Amino acid sequence: MAEPETIGELLSERGISRRGLLKYAAYIASLMALPPWQSNAIADALAAARRQSVIWLSFQECTGCTESLTRSFSPTLENLIFNLISLDYHETLQAVSGEAAEEARRSAMRENKGKYIVVVDGSIPTRDGGVYGAIAGQSMLQILNDTAAGAKALIAVGTCATFGGIPHAQPDPTGAVPLTSLIKDKPIINISGCPPIPEAMAGTIAYLITFGRLPDLDHLNRPKSLFGNTIHDRCYRRSFYDKGLFAKSFDDEGARRGWCLYELGCKGPVTYNSCATLKWNGGVSFPIQSGHGCLGCSEPDFWDKGGFYHPLSTPTGHPTAAVGTAAVAGIGVGAVSALLARRAKRKATSTGEKP
Amino acid sequence: MTLLDFARGPALTVSFAVFTFGVAWRLLFVVLLPWSRDRAPARAAAPTAVLGAVRGFARHLWPRKAFAGAARFTTVNGYVMHFGLAIAFFGFAPHILFLQSVFGVQWPNLPSGLISVASVVTLVSLVLALGHRFASPVLRLISTANDYFSWFVTALPVVSGLMAVSHLWAPYEILLAVHLLSVALLLIWFPFGKLMHAFLVFVTRSETAVHYSRRGTVL
Numbered sequence: 001m002a003e004p005e006t007i008g009e010l011l012s013e014r015g016i017s018r019r020g021l022l023k024y025a026a027y028i029a030s031l032m033a034l035p036p037w038q039s040n041a042i043a044d045a046l047a048a049a050r051r052q053s054v055i056w057l058s059f060q061e062c063t064g065c066t067e068s069l070t071r072s073f074s075p076t077l078e079n080l081i082f083n084l085i086s087l088d089y090h091e092t093l094q095a096v097s098g099e100a101a102e103e104a105r106r107s108a109m110r111e112n113k114g115k116y117i118v119v120v121d122g123s124i125p126t127r128d129g130g131v132y133g134a135i136a137g138q139s140m141l142q143i144l145n146d147t148a149a150g151a152k153a154l155i156a157v158g159t160c161a162t163f164g165g166i167p168h169a170q171p172d173p174t175g176a177v178p179l180t181s182l183i184k185d186k187p188i189i190n191i192s193g194c195p196p197i198p199e200a201m202a203g204t205i206a207y208l209i210t211f212g213r214l215p216d217l218d219h220l221n222r223p224k225s226l227f228g229n230t231i232h233d234r235c236y237r238r239s240f241y242d243k244g245l246f247a248k249s250f251d252d253e254g255a256r257r258g259w260c261l262y263e264l265g266c267k268g269p270v271t272y273n274s275c276a277t278l279k280w281n282g283g284v285s286f287p288i289q290s291g292h293g294c295l296g297c298s299e300p301d302f303w304d305k306g307g308f309y310h311p312l313s314t315p316t317g318h319p320t321a322a323v324g325t326a327a328v329a330g331i332g333v334g335a336v337s338a339l340l341a342r343r344a345k346r347k348a349t350s351t352g353e354k355p
Numbered sequence: 356m357t358l359l360d361f362a363r364g365p366a367l368t369v370s371f372a373v374f375t376f377g378v379a380w381r382l383l384f385v386v387l388l389p390w391s392r393d394r395a396p397a398r399a400a401a402p403t404a405v406l407g408a409v410r411g412f413a414r415h416l417w418p419r420k421a422f423a424g425a426a427r428f429t430t431v432n433g434y435v436m437h438f439g440l441a442i443a444f445f446g447f448a449p450h451i452l453f454l455q456s457v458f459g460v461q462w463p464n465l466p467s468g469l470i471s472v473a474s475v476v477t478l479v480s481l482v483l484a485l486g487h488r489f490a491s492p493v494l495r496l497i498s499t500a501n502d503y504f505s506w507f508v509t510a511l512p513v514v515s516g517l518m519a520v521s522h523l524w525a526p527y528e529i530l531l532a533v534h535l536l537s538v539a540l541l542l543i544w545f546p547f548g549k550l551m552h553a554f555l556v557f558v559t560r561s562e563t564a565v566h567y568s569r570r571g572t573v574l
Contacts, residue, residue, distance in 0.1 A: 230527060244467035246448055263452055270359065270528040306363060312531065313449035314456035316360070317368035326372035330379025337380070338387030345389045 007084060008047030021047065025210075031203040031278075032215055033225035045210045046084070052209045053108050053116040055147055056090035059140045060133055060167040060176055061122030064195040065158035066092045072198035073282035084209055088116070091135075102136045105147065113150040117208060120144065120179050123160040123167045127175025144182060153187040153208060154179060157201050159297055162190035162220075169303035180221060187214050190221040194297035197278050200226045220300070222272070231268035231294045234276035237261065255291060265309040266293030273298040359528045362535035370539035371457075377546020378554065385558055398571035411564020412557070428487060432480050439477030440509075443470050443516070467520070474517050481510045505549040511537040 011021060025042035029035070034042075058066070087093065088108035094101055108116055122140075125132035130141030138146075148154060156179040159165040167176035180188055189208070191200050204223055207215050215223040232238060240246070240260040247254035247261055260266070268276075271294050275286040288294055293309075296302045306316030356364075402410065418426040444450055446465035455461040485506055488494045515537045517523075519530035545551060 232527065233522075242467055244448055244464055244470070246464070263448060270526075270531070300357075301360075305360065310456070311449065311452040312363075313453045313535075314363070315367040315371075315453070316363040317365065319368040319371045322368050322372040323375045326376035327379050330376040331383055333376075334380040334383030335387060337384045338389075341384075342387075342389040 006047065007049050007051060010051065011047070018043075028203060028206050028210065031199060031225070032207050032223065033228075042210050046206075049209055051084065051086045052205075053112040054085045054087050054119060054205070055105055055108055055116055055151075056087065056093075056119045056121070057140075057144060057147060058091050059120065059122030059124050059144070059161070060174065061158060061160050061165075063092055065121040065161075065201070066090070068193075068195035068198045069157075069201050070198075071281060072202040084206060085117075099136070109147060109150050115152050116150070117205070118147055118151040118154045119205070120154060120156050120161045121158045123164045123176035123178060124182060125167070125174035126177050126182075127173070132174040141182070144179075148183050148186060151186055153189070153214065154183060155189045155191060155201075155204060155208070156180070156221075157191045157196050159192045159194045159302065162192040162222075163300040165194065166303055169301070188221055189214055189217065189223065192220070192222060192227070192298040193273060194295075194302070196298070197226070197274055197280065199278050200274060218272070222298075226274045226278075227272040227298070229272065229274075229277075231271045231273055231276050231288070232266075234274075235268055235288055236276070237288060250291065261288060261291075261293040263311055264293050265307065265311055267296030267299075267302070267305070267308075267312065268294040269312060271296040271299055357528070358532040359535075362532040362539070366536055366539040370542035374542040374545055378551075381546055381551060382554060385555070393566070393569060395570060397569045401569050401571055404565045404569075407565045407568030408561035409564075411568060412560045414564075415560050429484075432483055432487070436477055436480035436484065439473045439480060440513070442473035443477060443513070446470055446473070447516075471517070471520065474513055478510065478513050478517070481506065481513065501548050504544065508537070508541045508544045508548075509550070512541055 008021075022039065022043050025046060026036070026039040028042055029039040056066075086108075089101065089105040091101065094104065096104060124130070124140050124144055126141060130139040133140040135143060156162045160167055160176070161179050164172075164176050164178045167174060168178070180190070189204055191204055193200070200223075204215065204226070207223075215225060218224050218227055220227075232241070235241075237258060237260045240258070241262055245254065245257075245259040246263040247259045248263060249255065250264065255261075262269070266288065268288065275294070276288065279286045279289070295308050296305060299305075306314075310316070401407070418430055442465065445454075445462075447467070447470045448464035451461055451464050488498055488502070488506075512534060515530065515534040518525075519527065519534045522530070524530075525533075541550070545553075
């Protein structure tokens with residue numbers, strides 16, 4: 001029996017009805033903030049599209065992004081892998097290992113040259129020629145350059161791949177950089193977060209396959225539909241902020257009543273993501289709903305912003321030494337100025353001049 | 356480094372240092388100046404210097420009847436502006452957190468709605484003060500760039516603070532950064548311009564009060 005050529009053929013072979021496809025397309029349209037009539041176009045495009053070859057490269061990361069993706073509820077990871085994409089290389093999810101795994105990547109690159117999508121999670125070590133990260137004897141830097149050369153587009157998932165993340169945090173021993181610092185000649189979508197919301201990853205991949213183009217992106221290359229608002233703007237605790245009702249500690253009366261976590265260091269007002277609307281685990285909860293402030297993990301350099309528990313309105317510097325030095329200098333200059341004034345007066349008095 | 360990182364980090368550190376340097380310099384200079392000895396004998400009923408200073412300072416808090424008409428607007432408007440500014444500065448939760456991080460003390464915050472009202476009243480009061488300065492020929496004549504710039508650096512944090520709280524016209528991180536930078540500008544200018552009156556008003560009024568009380572003059 002011949003392999004189905006399009007996603008539509010594959011879905012009908014698996015018994016998924018046109019109605020099921022339309023429901024799925026409506027969800028994608030909603031997720032990516034598209035008008036409702038686009039869902040029909042999505043369904044038609046998906047039915048006619050070929051399964052997209054995807055190569056997933058994991059570099060300096062903790063596998064949290066993959067763990068998050070496996071918890072995608074809609075589209076589910078199984079749905080994504082078995083129906084929409086051909087995940088040709090993913091070190092954590094693929095069955096093969098060793099040379100066979102590397103051959104799978106090279107084979108996908110040969111057979112789909114110029115057509116495959118590269119998903120990157122993790123930052124790329126560049127110091128000392130990139131020796132701090134290697135897979136199968138090749139540096140991560142080399143693997144990225146080789147694989148990206150024939151890609152149609154790249155998707156950076158997670159804050160490590162999008163902005164350098166924790167490996168890039170001070171003192172950054174490996175010279176970790178994000179994908180956008182290295183690849184300049186290919187379209188790149190950033191799905192930041194530590195980890196990113198699973199639906200944000202799956203939805204963006206689905207959008208790219210469906211339309212064959214990038215969604216509208218913000219100034220940090222993130223889809224506007226998912227990163228267009230701050231957590232604070234959509235937070236259910238926002239009304240308490242407006243009223244000036246704040247939890248002062250994680251176990252006080254304010255915390256129990258669900259008041260705003262601004263004073264406990266919540267970075268929601270300056271963090272763009274969909275956590276407050278899409279939430280996690282199929283819409284069950286998100287960090288603020290669980291009682292902890294937002295860490296701002298989907299923003300650049302979130303690890304070095306002065307501490308997770310320091311409120312946004314507080315200084316991040318350590319001015320004690322500077323202020324102490326300034327005080328001593330001010331006292332010195334003031335004393336010298338006054339002494340000079342006294343001397344001038346004495347001189348004027350002794351010479352009979354008017355001081 | 357983003358604008359907000361710059362504002363929360365180096366900008367505030369530098370402004371704290373400049374503020375401390377300037378205030379220490381100017382206050383010590385005033386205290387150590389070669390004051391002329393008052394050779395006039397004190398009246399028999401003259402109060403001590405400290406009591407005279409306190410009485411005189413209290414008396415200056417409100418103009419005498421003879422001047423009430425002319426000074427009513429500047430006095431009332433001045434109080435409205437200063438009290439409004441104090442309520443907004445010391446009562447708003449993020450400001451208390453800021454002060455706590457610097458001085459280590461904290462107190463309960465006021466409702467955000469009340470802070471917004473106080474800030475708007477302060478802003479209106481500042482605008483009226485500027486309008487009065489422009490409208491009065493005498494005030495206009497004696498006003499210098501120092502006066503106008505001091506007004507500007509006082510009004511800027513109020514405007515930017517209101518915008519940040521209301522999320523007006525720009526993303527919050529930009530508005531918060533602009534607000535913090537405006538505070539940094541105020542702190543840097545403070546010791547070298549008219550804003551230093553916040554400290555020197557106690558010196559000048561007390562000195563005047565002591566001078567007159569020693570001569571038996573009731574202010």
